[in-house]
Amino acid sequence: MNKVQIAIIGAGPAGLSTAIELSNMGYDDIVVFDREDEAGGTPRHCGHLGFGIFEFYRLLSGPDYAKKLTKIAADRNITINLKHTLVDISKDILTFSTTDGLVKYSAKRTVLALGARETPRSARLVSGIRSPNIMTTGALQRFIYLHNTIPFKNPVIVGSEVVSFSALMSSRKAGINIAAIIEEDKELNSFSILKSFSETILQTPVKLGYEISSINGDDKEVKSVTISKDGIDETIECDGVIFSGDFTPESALLQENFKDFNFANNSVFISQAFQTTNKNFFAVGNVLRGALTAFKCFFEGKRLAKFIDDSLKQEKLKPQHVKIEADENIQWYYPSLLDLNYPSKILTNLRVNKKTTGRIIVSVNDIDVYEKQIDAKTYTNIKIPREAYPVSKNDTIKIRLES
């Protein structure tokens, strides 16, 4: 059994920034693990610009950003064990699959920075044929940026989150024509200016309010998609389908190992100190909730370092977790535990499931203690402040949305 003071799983922006900050604080017994053969996480295959402004004050491409983070870690002599896939965490022992056999570690503190993935076609229950050319943006970006190849020439994109336009831009650069962007909602799930940008500058139609009702073709080749609005069908010829966005945490391992799993977030419960219900395990970055930008994950990592430092210095301090629950109208929220040991201005951060004008209401033991008017889109980040209402250890905090 290998021993290490702090194990960080995931060498993306969140994991690396945690490691770097801990190193800045003087910690030197840290190992970062990643299953890929290169460190840097998801930005490695986001070849477009859009990274680094807040962290490094310059606009970088994803791969450059990943390289920069990795270099800082290397300069600090932080060990990064690549091609180490975490396959088990039961009994607090970290088991990795490696080409040298299974390797076990025990760590005083473990940070789970496993990132997120997009929801594929299957989980969306879309009708139609199966084909390798039905994929996610993540898969497409890897073709383009890691392998210099393209799988199709004329696909459609399903979804209109920021990442959908990332798919659009990457495709353009690689010589792929996007036949259309299809969005079920009546509005874009990202800044509305992107619609006119796509349509007028890129000549890519954006079909709002359309559901994709089937993927057509034969013998594994996509020929077209049928989309429908108000019961009227329309067919768009294409040779592939890109399902974009609808990120979900890479949390299967956690679901299997944490007795208390937060199904609403599809992740573990974490406090404002990023601590899970197992006091030696912390979680940070997109594994908490699906996709936010890299810089958010980077700064979360930085903040987490201080909490780890705290918890190592005060071994005796027992967390005082109060659970926060949210109803099904909330897309995700974090923190999902309130640790009474720490003062906090923010109770939780959240997004709503659909465009809503209404109120967010917080209750403690079913008594309403706070409410906030909102006019929010699905991509609006909403902060719920922690106000002066009393909360004690065995209370339940609930958040609901009334429209």
Place this chain on the structure above:
Amino acid sequence: MKQIDLNSLFSKKTVDFNDNEVFDIAVIGAGVVGCGIFKEFCENGAKTVLVEKANDILEGASKGNSAILHTGFDAPPNSLELDCIKKGYEEYLKIKKKLDLPFLNTKALVVAWSDEQEEKLEAILNKGLNNGVKELEIISNKELALKEPNLSKNAKAAIVVHGESLIDPWSTPLAYVKLGLQAGGKLAFSHEVKDGHFNGEYWEIKTSQKTIKAKTVINAAGLYGDIVDSIKGSKDFKIIPRKGQFIIFDKTAYNLINSIILPVPTKITKGVVITKTAFGNILVGPTAEDQESRTDSVTKKEMLKTLQDKAYDLLPALKGHNITATFAGLRPASDESHYRVMINDEKNWITVGGIRSTGLTSSLGLAKHVYELNDKKYTKPKKAKEPIEIQNITEFQTRDYETSDYGKIICHCECVTQREIQNALKSEIGAGTVGGLKRRTRVTMGRCQGFNCQASVAQICEESKS
């Protein structure tokens, strides 16, 4: 940028026999049934060729099924199907021991969800006993709750079918083909049988590539069984494909049940099966939808939703677990419910058709039956000493990622290694299609469906082609 089409990254397989070769047997169709028959004839010394229109095995009905090794407790009494299921099960146990194939005896529970269904249990039990399946018992809802604590409390009672088990539906037929090859059999992939002529001595089978000669033809063309059968000059049955749609839940759900949960069959409602799979998932389905098309295996959102709702009803704890895959399989059902197995002695033609919903289990039994029907003697080859190699991709046995020297993990969700993929692409019977590669390794079949690995897989395939 260069376009790479995953489908075209697999070279067409070539044949290694010459045009003058007259085989004893040509088996048409490399579904699980054809693969089993191929093995049986090869091992008995018949010069056998397996002729398949696709570029791999299992591209027809056999590509998607529930992977249950049935006991035959609910099979039609006194039928060929029942005989073959029982014989097939027995043979599987033997071969599994020899080759160390995966097998998990989960047992099945036929669960009654209403009083009306509960009343039927007795009859089902008796039918099973009459079918010679001895290990059956009825248990109360209390006992059921102990066995399956996560199942909805609405269950009334259940029958335990002790023998029902899970196997790997893909490696198993692959093992049959490998055994056949080892015993001297030949393969002809990408050879679609178009027509044929019997000259009194042997058949000249016209295919999309070359003409293949064989004294006896065994038609195991599954979904195309009736079309291929008309080559012999008479039409004896009609295939009516029956679609079965499935939902697969993520590995996180694997431990929610212990046994295969079967419905009580009723005339009106088609129940849903919930079972673990050999690969560590939970499978829900299949539906049963008759259709004209032999190729249309599209999934339908409404149907998948119905399955999902039904599954949540019966196993509420499934909520919150990710769906990793949805797919549909087509059963080669015919215009009558029984197996369509017949021999035309004048024409040296044997039909093995309409193997609707139990072919995975019965294939080895069917193979023995067909061998006896043929009633010819061949000289048995010497038994090969070398064991054939079957890569384990199930969760019942050690996986490659748990060993060492595998290179790296390519598909993270299913923990598929570089070595597993390379092995699957190698050799005479290596993957010949994208589906074939998935079935041999499970790449891209996990929760991310290729988000992480699809591009790497394409690259490995391309490298191995050149």
